[in-house]
Amino acid sequence: MKVLIVGSGGREHAIAWAVAQSPRVEKIYCAPGNAGIAEYAECVNIGAMEFDALVAFAKEHDIDLTIIGMDDPLVGGVVDAFEAEGLRVFGPRKNAAIIEGSKAFSKDLMKKYNIPTAAYETFTDPKEAIAYLETAKMPIVLKADGLALGKGVLICNTLEEAKEGVKTLMLDKQFGDAGDEIVIEEFMTGREVSVLAFCDGKTIKCMTSAQDHKRAKDGDKGLNTGGMGTFSPSPFYTKEVEDFCEKHVYQPTIDAMAAEGRPFTGILFTGLMLTEDGPKVLEYNARFGDPEAQVVLPRMKNDITEVMEACIDGKLNDINLEFEDNAAVCVVLASDGYPEKYDKGFEIKGLDTFKEKEGYYVFHAGTKFHDGKIVTNGGRVLGVVAKGNDLKEARANAYKATDWIDFENKYKRNDIGKAIDEA
Numbered sequence: 001m002k003v004l005i006v007g008s009g010g011r012e013h014a015i016a017w018a019v020a021q022s023p024r025v026e027k028i029y030c031a032p033g034n035a036g037i038a039e040y041a042e043c044v045n046i047g048a049m050e051f052d053a054l055v056a057f058a059k060e061h062d063i064d065l066t067i068i069g070m071d072d073p074l075v076g077g078v079v080d081a082f083e084a085e086g087l088r089v090f091g092p093r094k095n096a097a098i099i100e101g102s103k104a105f106s107k108d109l110m111k112k113y114n115i116p117t118a119a120y121e122t123f124t125d126p127k128e129a130i131a132y133l134e135t136a137k138m139p140i141v142l143k144a145d146g147l148a149l150g151k152g153v154l155i156c157n158t159l160e161e162a163k164e165g166v167k168t169l170m171l172d173k174q175f176g177d178a179g180d181e182i183v184i185e186e187f188m189t190g191r192e193v194s195v196l197a198f199c200d201g202k203t204i205k206c207m208t209s210a211q212d213h214k215r216a217k218d219g220d221k222g223l224n225t226g227g228m229g230t231f232s233p234s235p236f237y238t239k240e241v242e243d244f245c246e247k248h249v250y251q252p253t254i255d256a257m258a259a260e261g262r263p264f265t266g267i268l269f270t271g272l273m274l275t276e277d278g279p280k281v282l283e284y285n286a287r288f289g290d291p292e293a294q295v296v297l298p299r300m301k302n303d304i305t306e307v308m309e310a311c312i313d314g315k316l317n318d319i320n321l322e323f324e325d326n327a328a329v330c331v332v333l334a335s336d337g338y339p340e341k342y343d344k345g346f347e348i349k350g351l352d353t354f355k356e357k358e359g360y361y362v363f364h365a366g367t368k369f370h371d372g373k374i375v376t377n378g379g380r381v382l383g384v385v386a387k388g389n390d391l392k393e394a395r396a397n398a399y400k401a402t403d404w405i406d407f408e409n410k411y412k413r414n415d416i417g418k419a420i421d422e423a
């Protein structure tokens with residue numbers, strides 16, 4: 001079969017790697033792709049939001065399966081555009097991707113169907129939001145309703161900060177229309193876990209758990225980033241937590257979406273906080289996490305194309321989803337200065353070392369070809385991933401492998417997976 005992957009980051013590289021493992025696949029294309037993805041796929045210069053061009057490409061090249069990696073095209077309705085032309089595509093339709101595209105929608109869904117989440121109110125009027133804050137308990141959390149590149153959530157410790165936050169989101173419109181509506185919710189504490197799951201509209205099958213590290217600096221200091229590293233599985237995602245979520249979160253969410261006339265097909269990413277009162281949903285995403293995919297997919301035993309086709313055909317129940325009984329850690333190598341100001345265009349050395357090593361992977365996030373060399377081309381440059389028999393071994397392996405790579409302004413966190421020691 002011929003597969004088209006839409007996206008250009010480390011997540012799409014991990015998806016391309018997984019697709020390339022399938023004996024069913026004869027050809028992979030990626031739009032637009034990057035220098036690492038080019039090892040498995042023919043990269044085509046079409047942007048993820050160019051729906052007409054993507055659909056035309058898929059028709060022209062007899063693509064059997066298109067996989068959408070990113071949130072923006074999903075929320076914008078790319079799946080509907082493919083389906084309208086009778087093309088097979090993996091991902092939720094626009095009316096289901098709203099579970100990520102609108103935080104107000106997802107909170108209202110959880111409230112209506114009794115899915116555990118933080119208490120909240122939604123506001124479209126900044127005056128009403130401020131009046132509410134004046135009576136609310138601090139700290140408090142403000143969330144822009146729409147997609148905001150992972151920057152639309154403000155944790156406010158004081159009333160002053162919260163009022164300033166309303167101004168940032170609703171009046172100054174720092175995230176554009178995404179801030180036309182905001183969610184104000186109760187501040188929770190606890191460990192965070194991400195659980196990715198395949199869905200076919202009625203059945204949901206969870207993958208192994210993972211944990212991300214969003215802040216730029218060691219000790220969870222510094223600014224929020226796209227993600228500086230992950231580990232999988234999470235030792236805090238115990239059988240007890242899993243059983244609770246199976247019963248109260250995952251299937252209820254899929255059933256709720258179906259009941260609303262918005263059947264969810266694709267990857268449902270549930271961000272959980274393990275609070276003293278039990279697990280609560282922080283948010284949903286409608287696609288693989290990045291860099292969660294990088295630690296989850298290398299541990300998956302199934303042929304990813306078979307699982308995705310089962311989702312499209314409503315036959316996920318027939319699939320026995322299996323993961324290796326080991327662990328993986330991803331350490332992101334970034335450009336120093338990320339997520340603010342940084343230089344790019346530096347030659348990356350040492351990539352070939354990974355080709356000879358079993359259980360080690362280097363997924364490209366921001367790279368490109370220049371004069372026959374691979375150079376840095378973004379804030380997050382590479383995700384270095386290693387497996388191990390357990391989390392500690394995987395972490396030691398991943399950090400060892402970060403030394404195989406060299407580029408001029410290489411930056412990484414040194415404490416990815418530190419939480420493992422507290423398990």
Ligand SMILES: Nc1ncnc2c1ncn2[C@@H]1O[C@H](COP(=O)(O)OP(=O)(O)O)[C@@H](O)[C@H]1O
Binds near residue numbers: 118150189283
């Ligand atoms: N109610 C909350 N209490 C405490 N922390 C929160 C709460 N909601 C979100 N956060 C923190 O903010 C981060 C981002 O929020 P999230 O809802 O996942 O939005 P997004 O990923 O779209 O930015 C979470 O991973 C968590 O660390």
Ligand SMILES: [Mg+2]
Binds near residue numbers: 271
């Ligand atoms: Mg999140």
